Amino acid sequence: MPSNLGMRPRLCRLATLFVLVNVFGCATVIHNPILTTAADVKARGIRYYRSAPYLLVWQDGKGGLGWDIQFLPDQTQLMEARPTQFLASIQDGGEGGDGLTFENGVLINAEAAGDATKVPIALIKAGEAVATKLGPGFSAGTKKPTNLLPPRLYRIVVKPTGIEFVGGAADTEKIFVGNAAIHGLDVAITATSEGASE
Amino acid sequence: MKRLYAIALLTLSVPGCTSITVHRIDSSQSEELGVRYSLPKPFLLVTPQEDGSVTAKVLYLPDPDHTYAISAGTVAGTYSLRTSLSPEGFLEKVRFSADDAAVAAQLAESAGNAAASRIDQQQKAASDAAAARTARQKQSLDTLVGGVDEWRKANAELNTANATVENARSGVKAAEAALATAQVSGDVSAIAQAQANLVTAQNALRTAEAGLKNAEEAKALVSSLLRIGGATAGLPGASQATATKKANGPALFAIKDRRVEDGRYYPRLVAVKYPVTDPVTGSTQLSFDAIDNRPSKPAETAEPLGPPILRTATARKGEEIKIDLSKMGAKTIVNVECRVESTEVDGKELKVELKGEISTDQILTLTLPTNAEPGTYDCYIDVGTGERKTEKQLTVKE
Numbered sequence: 001m002p003s004n005l006g007m008r009p010r011l012c013r014l015a016t017l018f019v020l021v022n023v024f025g026c027a028t029v030i031h032n033p034i035l036t037t038a039a040d041v042k043a044r045g046i047r048y049y050r051s052a053p054y055l056l057v058w059q060d061g062k063g064g065l066g067w068d069i070q071f072l073p074d075q076t077q078l079m080e081a082r083p084t085q086f087l088a089s090i091q092d093g094g095e096g097g098d099g100l101t102f103e104n105g106v107l108i109n110a111e112a113a114g115d116a117t118k119v120p121i122a123l124i125k126a127g128e129a130v131a132t133k134l135g136p137g138f139s140a141g142t143k144k145p146t147n148l149l150p151p152r153l154y155r156i157v158v159k160p161t162g163i164e165f166v167g168g169a170a171d172t173e174k175i176f177v178g179n180a181a182i183h184g185l186d187v188a189i190t191a192t193s194e195g196a197s198e
Numbered sequence: 199m200k201r202l203y204a205i206a207l208l209t210l211s212v213p214g215c216t217s218i219t220v221h222r223i224d225s226s227q228s229e230e231l232g233v234r235y236s237l238p239k240p241f242l243l244v245t246p247q248e249d250g251s252v253t254a255k256v257l258y259l260p261d262p263d264h265t266y267a268i269s270a271g272t273v274a275g276t277y278s279l280r281t282s283l284s285p286e287g288f289l290e291k292v293r294f295s296a297d298d299a300a301v302a303a304q305l306a307e308s309a310g311n312a313a314a315s316r317i318d319q320q321q322k323a324a325s326d327a328a329a330a331r332t333a334r335q336k337q338s339l340d341t342l343v344g345g346v347d348e349w350r351k352a353n354a355e356l357n358t359a360n361a362t363v364e365n366a367r368s369g370v371k372a373a374e375a376a377l378a379t380a381q382v383s384g385d386v387s388a389i390a391q392a393q394a395n396l397v398t399a400q401n402a403l404r405t406a407e408a409g410l411k412n413a414e415e416a417k418a419l420v421s422s423l424l425r426i427g428g429a430t431a432g433l434p435g436a437s438q439a440t441a442t443k444k445a446n447g448p449a450l451f452a453i454k455d456r457r458v459e460d461g462r463y464y465p466r467l468v469a470v471k472y473p474v475t476d477p478v479t480g481s482t483q484l485s486f487d488a489i490d491n492r493p494s495k496p497a498e499t500a501e502p503l504g505p506p507i508l509r510t511a512t513a514r515k516g517e518e519i520k521i522d523l524s525k526m527g528a529k530t531i532v533n534v535e536c537r538v539e540s541t542e543v544d545g546k547e548l549k550v551e552l553k554g555e556i557s558t559d560q561i562l563t564l565t566l567p568t569n570a571e572p573g574t575y576d577c578y579i580d581v582g583t584g585e586r587k588t589e590k591q592l593t594v595k596e
Contacts, residue, residue, distance in 0.1 A: 040264075044219050046292060047237060047266055054453075054465060058244065061252040070256055072240050076455045076463045078264075083218055083294055099280075099293035104258050105238040151244060151254055153453060153465045167465040 029100075034078040045080030046100060048107040049073035055127050055165055057134055058151035067131045069123055069156070073105045081107060123156060126163040126177040130154065133175065218279065218294055223265045232267030233281050233326060235289040236260035242467060245448040256453075260287045270294065283326050352417040359406070359413040366403035373399040514595050516568040520561055570594045 034040050034047070052074035060066045081100055101108050134152070154165035154175070162178035221230050239261035245253050268289070270279040282291040377392035451467040513519050574593045 041222050041224075044221070046218065046220050046268060046289070047222075047264065048289075049237060056242070056254060056256075058252060058254045061246065061250045066252075066254065068254075072256065072453065073238060074455070075240075075453075078237075080220070099291055101291050102289050104240075105288060150449075150451065150467060150469065151242060153242070153467050155455070155463065155465045 028083075030082045032080050032082070034080055040078065043080045045082030048079050048081060048102055049075060049105045050077040050079060051106040052077075053123065053156040054167075055130060055154040055156055056151060057131055057154070059149055065131050065134065067127055069127055071106075079107070123163065126156075126165070129177045130165050130175050218268065218270050218292070220266050220268045223267055230267040232269030233283070234265060234267055234287065235281070235283055236262070236266075236287045237264035238286070238288050239264075240453040241470070242451040242453060243448055244451065257450075258286060258288070268292070287326065352413070356410075356413040356417050359410040363403070363406040363410050366399065366406040369399040370396070370403050513566050513593075515566055515570050515572075517566050519564040519566070566594060 030045070032043070032045065034043050040047070050073075051071045054070050054072050055067065056070055057065060057067045083100075152168045154167040154173075157164040157166060162176055165173075165175040165177070167173065168175070219232075221232065223230060223234065237260075238258035241257045241259060243255045243257045245255070247253065268279075268281060278294070280291075280293040281289065284290050373392065373396035377389065377396055380388040380392040450470040452470055454466045454468055455463045456466055572594050
């Protein structure tokens with residue numbers, strides 16, 4: 001049946017759908033990765049970082065080692081969150097109604113907050129293995145050193161077969177701790193390394 | 199009819215465009231509207247303690263390369279954008295409410311609200327910038343980075359305020375003298391002019407005195423923060439007693455991630471170098487090639503330690519070792535602590551406990567117990583200053 005608006009029926013339906021979509025329900029937050037500086041200049045969303053676990057090892061100045069697992073903003077993963085809405089009433093930013101909450105640049109609505117008390121035991125065991133491996137070369141033994149080496153920072157990469165620690169002294173060091181060692185299947189926790197490990 | 203339908207479509211579609219916009223700020227002089235926030239840049243602060251131990255702490259500072267202006271806008275509608283910033287200028291919370299349900303009815307009002315919101319945002323941006331500046335100062339003071347510079351700045355402002363007050367006082371005196379001269383002459387217009395000048399000079403003096411009070415309070419605040427931070431030793435005029443307590447400076451490392459050939463990101467600690475010179479000793483900051491863990495320099499009032507009188511000592515079980523402490527340069531021996539590290543021979547841990555006594559002529563007598571295990575031990579002797587320890591090797595024979 002010809003339209004009494006003088007428009008073709010398919011075009012009319014499309015236009016009506018467009019209006020309905022705009023009027024009802026288009027309230028969302030879009031998250032996009034920002035990979036380059038140029039993209040950062042063009043982007044219009046709220047910038048934030050994702051978080052990532054790191055292992056920090058340092059000489060304690062008394063012949064031993066101190067180590068800690070830290071969740072830091074991952075500076076390689078800049079993101080944008082872009083709340084959009086069209087004629088819908090967005091309350092408090094959209095997702096869940098709580099607004100967007102950040103901690104040290106990390107969006108914690110969407111990310112697991114860096115909480116040292118919730119670090120998986122596997123990570124702790126693997127961190128112990130790395131500290132043990134570094135011990136003889138990195139620590140100064142029983143003598144109190146007069147000059148301390150700079151601390152070392154490893155990014156923790158969880159793989160299906162174990163946990164890899166990358167970074168360290170020469171920036172390209174890799175230390176791998178396998179699942180067998182982490183879960184106690186080996187008698188002693190072992191770590192294998194490549195690169196510039198001591 | 200077709201035109202009416204198109205207008206209806208346009209009317210319903212366009213007013214709904216209410217959104218948050220974030221622009222990257224490349225320069226502090228940018229005129230971009232909106233609340234400024236920065237992404238944090240993580241640093242590692244490694245601080246040697248007086249006892250030789252080291253603490254490592256992750257510290258976040260605003261990243262000037264990732265600073266943004268956040269604002270909201272609407273074609274027609276009302277909205278409220280509430281941003282919470284930390285004292286460091288980091289974004290903590292964004293709450294955005296938009297209401298376009300009564301677009302047509304509130305079209306005119308919305309424009310006013312948007313303008314008012316922009317003004318609010320500008321005012322909040324100024325307020326946030328002031329808060330961030332205060333936080334930066336406190337943070338720099340807390341971390342002792344630039345603390346002395348802040349103190350110098352406050353001191354210079356106080357000196358300037360003092361000079362301004364002195365000038366204002368001179369102005370008041372000159373105005374009073376001019377008024378007296380005019381009164382002697384009896385010229386009514388000259389007297390009136392002189393009285394007006396005196397009032398102006400007195401107002402200037404009041405303003406200058408208020409500025410002086412502010413500058414004094416600012417300097418007192420910076421000084422107190424420095425004392426909390428333990429950097430008083432670096433200030434000109436600091437007492438010698440305080441200066442002897444200073445520890446080695448902290449080392450600051452920037453945490454950076456970089457991509458290497460295999461496509462992975464590797465973290466890297468990059469030592470931050472900044473030219474800081476101690477105004478008292480003239481020494482410069484650490485080079486950061488390594489963290490200096492040497493004991494603090496001896497107090498200038500203390501006697502310099504002489505050469506070690508005994509680098510190695512060998513004794514049999516039950517024998518005595520005598521050490522002349524007076525040759526170690528300390529005039530007054532407060533106490534002596536002798537610590538012997540355990541050692542390991544053929545996988546067996548050996549321990550020895552020394553008992554020491556000091557005679558009136560400052561001879562330290564150490565007695566090796568008869569059950570001491572033979573071996574070579576590291577031995578540390580602290581002559582009581584708490585800052586210098588003499589390291590020796592002690593060999594116990596059968």
